[in-house]
Amino acid sequence: MYRDELIRILQICREQEDPFKVNVIDLLDRIRKIFPLIKTEEEINLDLEALLSLSDVILKQEDVLEHRTSLLYVDALLILLKLERMSLKDLAESLRRNWRPIVEARGINPNFLSTALDYWGSKELLGKEISTSPEREAEISVELSEELEKELKRIREEIKEEVDYHEFIRMDPLRRAYLISILATRGDISLRKDPITERITIVPSPSTGEKVSMAIEVI
Structure with a gap:
């Protein structure tokens, strides 16, 4: 009965490249509501896989946050803003040095x-x-x-x-x-x-x- 919905949750967790685009809270709440209602062994296994997949998503979010707070990370928006403020001469010089x-x-x-x-x-x-x-x-x-x-x-x-x-x-x-x-x-x-x-x-x-x-x- 809930097999297709659990499979869909699994697909969302596994196929979404950006972990922050996965609404973990909503999906977790949906799994919590489904669990008392499932009856087959297959649905129980799918429910467990969905929980594990959500855990992986949370771990990926932590990794991304850790990387973004490191000294080596520069936000793309900051780079874009800096480029917009650079003169054509500065852009050409930067290209010459790095191309x-x-x-x-x-x-x-x-x-x-x-x-x-x-x-x-x-x-x-x-x-x-x-x-x-x-x-x-x-x-x-x-x-x-x-x-x-x-x-x-x-x-x-x-x-x-x-x-x-x-x-x-x-x-x-x-x-x-x-x-x-x-x-x-x-x-x-x-x-x-x-x-x-x-x-x-x-x-x-x-x-x-x-x-x-x-x-x-x-x-």
Whole structure:
């Protein structure tokens, strides 16, 4: 007779992520009223499980309160208020100090190439010494930057409609993932993640919603 109601109480206790959204007093009062009326062994077991689940909810509430009173906890509302009072310059400086790229290219870049040239310039290779001037190093840096921009433009032109992220980078995962991360950081494109299927797609237009960081496993 009361089986379904007890099961519902169990579901509320177990499925609610925020323990403070569970009305412990009301549910406990309902269990107290049901107990004298139950007749089957199954209902008695369900009643006991409901009580234990409510106890777990209370323990979770205690844990949350303990965490929030610790020195390491900062309320989200306080952070929001502080952000609203910060100037654009302060926000930009905070971003500069704390931003970490989602993906980085561990390949050839101007610094890597310069280090390699310095190394081989001090060695004899096939009987010849290799050296490079500061002017040539600057030229190489510009050439690499221009080549990167060309690649970014080519990748951007490939994205004409919403496409699956992993399918898009499949041909050259590390390189294409790096280029996509740059385009997304610039705001030229946006990434979308389905909360149910966890499928990630690339959208050719910038996101109009809240911007969040997204760590993606490439390989």
